[in-house]
Amino acid sequence: MNLDPNQITGYANTFVQVLIDYSPKAISAFVILFVGLYVIRLINKFIRAMMIRRDLEPTLTKFLADxxxxxxxxxxxxxxxxxxGIETSSFVAILGAMGLAIGLSLQGSLSNFAGGVLIILFKPFKxxxxxxxxxxxxxxxxxxxFVxxxxxxxxxxxxxxxxxxSNGNIINYSMxxxxxxxxxxxxxxxxxIKQAKDIIIAVLKSNPKVLTTPAADVSVKNLTDSSIQLAVRPWANSEDFWGVYADTLQNCKQAFDNAGIVIQPYVKEFSKKNEITES
Structure with a gap:
């Protein structure tokens, strides 16, 4: 295949002319690219620092920053x-379609993500x-x-x-x-009744983990067919709660035994209808 020198020269001149005409666009585009990457890095660093100062969870900080x-x-x-100079309308349309498809396929995960963000932001618990x-x-x-x-x-x-x-009821026992x-x-x-109440009050006062303020309350809660129910309501620090709960029951039982008071066992009450049916 014989190449015409004039034809080669024409191609070279055309290429050089196109390169000269296109150079400003290419140079400005790459300037935007490199400057943009630098600015994005600064913005990302600033946002991370701001979220850390606001004591956001590390997991949420990293995820939102990414x-x-x-x-x-x-x-x-x-x-x-x-x-x-590349047409971007079709590219943006493709990105939008991809985003919609991903959003529809990850509805449950997005709901869990939103719930996690709400929990971390509003802090109903930690x-x-x-x-x-x-x-x-x-x-x-x-x-x-997500979980x-x-x-x-x-x-x-x-x-x-x-x-x-995040959408249901949450009981925070430590707040x-x-x-x-x-x-x-x-x-x-x-x-x-007075003797029993005095014994319970003495038991509560002897426990250093029971708070004096607010004061503990001992009162008649209910009168059933088989027993008198006393409500015992001591206050304690949250970290001592279960210890106070167990100690109160144990110490009251021991104090009642020493005083000769028998704790009435629970008796299941049957209605007359049930008695007739069983007979």
């Missing part, structure tokens, strides 16, 4: 190819709190983006989706510094 980083990078890339939610209870070990990790009292690990957890125990002790009708 989302911001890639969003800005996509915007920068679209601006870069647009500056090069790591170390003992909570109850979605029918389970335990100590919060970790608040992840919250609980450790139960019998050392079982439970993962609760953040979407359902307040003090808690009240609600106990019920049943005595027979032959027992002197």
């Amino acid at each position: 989302i911001l980083l890639w969003t800005l990078r996509v915007i920068l890339f679209v601006s870069f190819i647009s500056k090069l 790591v170390g709190d003992f909570i109850e939610g979605q029918g389970v209870s335990g100590t919060v070990c970790e608040i992840q983006i 919250t990790k609980l450790l139960t009292t019998n050392n079982q690990t439970i993962f609760i989706p953040n979407g359902s957890l 307040e510094k003090i808690r009240r125990a609600d106990l019920t002790i049943s005595i027979s009708y032959e027992t002197n």
Whole structure:
């Protein structure tokens, strides 16, 4: 194949002319690209520092910073190819379709993500709190983006989706510094109520973990067919709650035994209808 020198010269001149005409666009596009990457890095660093100062969870900080980083990078890339003269309308349409498809396929995960963000922002509980939610209870070990990790009292690990957890009722037993125990002790009708109450009050006063303010309350709760029910309500610091709960029951039983008072056992009450049916 014979090449015409004049033809080669024409191609070379055309290439050089195109290169000269296109150089300003290419140079400005790459300037935008490199300057944009530098600015994005600064913005990302500033946002991370701001979220850390606001004591946001490390997991949420990293996740939100990464989302911001890639969003800005996509915007920068679209601006870069647009500056090069490439049509971006079809590219943006493809990105939109991909985003819609991903959003539809990850509805549950996005709901859990949104729930995790709400939990971390509004802080109905934090790591170390003992909570109850979605029918389970335990100590919060970790608040992840999609799930919250609980450790139960019998050392079982439970993962609760953040979407359902944030939309349901949450009982935080650790948010307040003090808690009240609600106990019920049943005595027979032959027992002197004042004597029983005095014994219980003495037991509560002898326990240093029972708070004096607010004062503990001992009162008649109910009169059933088989017993007198006394409500015993001592206050304790949250970390001492279960110890006070157990000690109160044990010490009251021992004090009643020493005083010759018998705790009335629970008697199941049958209606007359049931008695007729059984007979």
